[in-house]
Amino acid sequence: xxxxxxxxxxxxxxxxxxxxxxVIQHPMETGFRRAPQGExxxxxxxxxxxxxxxxxxVFRATLSTGIAANPFLRFFLRATxxxxxxxxxxxxxxxxGAAQTHLVVSS
Amino acid sequence: xxxREFIGSLTALAVSPHISTTDPLVYSFTRGRxxxxxxxxxxxxxxxxxxxxxxxxVRVDSPMTPSDHVRAVYxxxxxxxxxxxxxxxxxxxxxxxxxxxxLRLNGSQQVVAIAELSDGSFWSDAAFVEVRxxxxxxxx
Amino acid sequence: xxxxxxxAALIACAAQAQNRSGLEFASDEIRRLQASDAENxxxxxxxxxxxxxxxxxxxxHVSMKGVATRYPAVEDGRIVTLEAKIRHKEAFAxxxxxxxxxxxxxxxxxxxxPMNTKISEKDVEKGKAAYYRRRGQMNLACAHCHEQNxxxxxxxxxxxxxxxxxxxxxRLEWQKMGSLERRIRAxxxxxxxxxxxxxxxxxxxxELFLVWRANGLPIETPAVRR
Numbered sequence: 222x223x224x225x226x227x228x229x230x231x232x233x234x235x236x237x238x239x240x241x242x243x244v245i246q247h248p249m250e251t252g253f254r255r256a257p258q259g260e261x262x263x264x265x266x267x268x269x270x271x272x273x274x275x276x277x278x279v280f281r282a283t284l285s286t287g288i289a290a291n292p293f294l295r296f297f298l299r300a301t302x303x304x305x306x307x308x309x310x311x312x313x314x315x316x317x318g319a320a321q322t323h324l325v326v327s328s
Numbered sequence: 329x330x331x332r333e334f335i336g337s338l339t340a341l342a343v344s345p346h347i348s349t350t351d352p353l354v355y356s357f358t359r360g361r362x363x364x365x366x367x368x369x370x371x372x373x374x375x376x377x378x379x380x381x382x383x384x385x386v387r388v389d390s391p392m393t394p395s396d397h398v399r400a401v402y403x404x405x406x407x408x409x410x411x412x413x414x415x416x417x418x419x420x421x422x423x424x425x426x427x428x429x430x431l432r433l434n435g436s437q438q439v440v441a442i443a444e445l446s447d448g449s450f451w452s453d454a455a456f457v458e459v460r461x462x463x464x465x466x467x468x
Numbered sequence: 469x470x471x472x473x474x475x476a477a478l479i480a481c482a483a484q485a486q487n488r489s490g491l492e493f494a495s496d497e498i499r500r501l502q503a504s505d506a507e508n509x510x511x512x513x514x515x516x517x518x519x520x521x522x523x524x525x526x527x528x529h530v531s532m533k534g535v536a537t538r539y540p541a542v543e544d545g546r547i548v549t550l551e552a553k554i555r556h557k558e559a560f561a562x563x564x565x566x567x568x569x570x571x572x573x574x575x576x577x578x579x580x581x582p583m584n585t586k587i588s589e590k591d592v593e594k595g596k597a598a599y600y601r602r603r604g605q606m607n608l609a610c611a612h613c614h615e616q617n618x619x620x621x622x623x624x625x626x627x628x629x630x631x632x633x634x635x636x637x638x639r640l641e642w643q644k645m646g647s648l649e650r651r652i653r654a655x656x657x658x659x660x661x662x663x664x665x666x667x668x669x670x671x672x673x674x675e676l677f678l679v680w681r682a683n684g685l686p687i688e689t690p691a692v693r694r
Contacts (some may be wrong), residue, residue, distance in 0.1 A: 228506035287413030290643035291509035295428035377495035
């Protein structure tokens with residue numbers, strides 16, 4: 222399971238803008254690289270990523286090999302109530318990944 | 329024809345200087361609708377020491393309300409072997425149309441960002457990045 | 469030969485007087501990445517290392533703070549790197565994600581602390597000779613770039629002093645974390661020289677010299693380099 226590092230303010234007030242940052246450990250293999258013996262390393266990149274906040278989708282992305290290895294994403298959501306932030310992604314090898322964190326929201 | 333309609337039709341003719349709307353990749357999501365320059369700001373460093381990881385931030389000037397928001401932002405590279413880089417889907421729930429990531433660039437080239445708004449219009453911006461080559465290649 | 473060694477010693481002294489981390493020669497983007505734990509891809513390996521440490525090492529070891537400042541070391545007449553110490557219970561493969569993760573985690577616990585190895589000039593005699601020896605098709609010694617010409621340009625890049633204080637480091641060229649040995653091999657590749665095998669005497673001697681030379685520089689793991 223690929224590791225990820227999610228950065229989020231530990232708490233937010235209701236209605237506040239929240240900046241979310243995530244780095245996911247994944248080679249985002251382009252399919253153009255050659256291994257030391259000369260053979261092509263096959264393409265394998267994360268192509269779909271979804272982020273849900275308290276079950277509601279807040280961000281979705283289609284990624285390609287043009288995104289750098291160990292992909293980094295930064296986006297915004299609005300704090301509503303305390304809840305989990307769930308990330309899910311899928312790569313070309315059909316391997317799923319997931320990461321989760323919790324956002325504490327005060328009124 | 330009323331003057332307002334005439335001016336309206338003129339703006340519809342405005343073509344994005346950044347990318348051709350008949351480019352198959354662009355056509356795949358615009359379906360030939362005009363792409364106008366503006367409202368999008370694509371921020372990338374003019375000079376990147378390394379093509380492996382180049383910082384990118386894209387912002388769209390939008391109130392992000394249920395009736396007026398950004399549906400998606402498309403990122404296209406001019407010279408990468410795989411030109412479609414990413415699509416970021418935002419929507420009315422998103423409070424700010426701003427996304428950052430890191431791109432891989434195969435040499436100096438232009439990167440184009442096209443935003444699709446809730447009213448079906450498309451807007452674009454481009455950034456040219458000069459990418460330096462490594463002095464010594466690694467080999468491992 | 470003697471004159472050459474004296475010159476080498478003088479250069480070495482001068483260089484030590486102004487030891488500079490590779491970070492000083494890096495681009496703004498790389499510096500920005502290294503400064504942000506949220507964005508530094510190397511932190512992924514540190515996180516993985518923390519998990520592995522808890523699973524495999526925590527039953528005996530408590531804090532790793534300060535440990536990385538003392539390695540590589542000379543123990544019972546043999547050169548011992550941090551990687552070698554980490555492998556004492558389980559023989560992780562060199563350059564495997566597990567070994568990189570654990571090494572990064574341990575080194576990260578000493579981030580900001582100056583390298584403070586207890587090695588003498590006598591210990592690094594062989595490594596120093598290797599550092600000043602010409603090698604490869606290019607027929608260059610490490611010293612030619614990293615001592616005589618640091619700060620100058622090689623192509624579009626600025627030559628660094630070749631300091632080891634950021635390793636294991638996330639190198640953009642590798643698009644992943646890598647060890648100091650990997651970096652040394654990569655340099656040798658650039659010279660079209662024979663690559664010393666991982667963990668070989670030649671490699672260990674060079675590593676020991678590099679760390680002795682770098683004494684005082686703060687540990688930066690996980691550093692970001694090009």
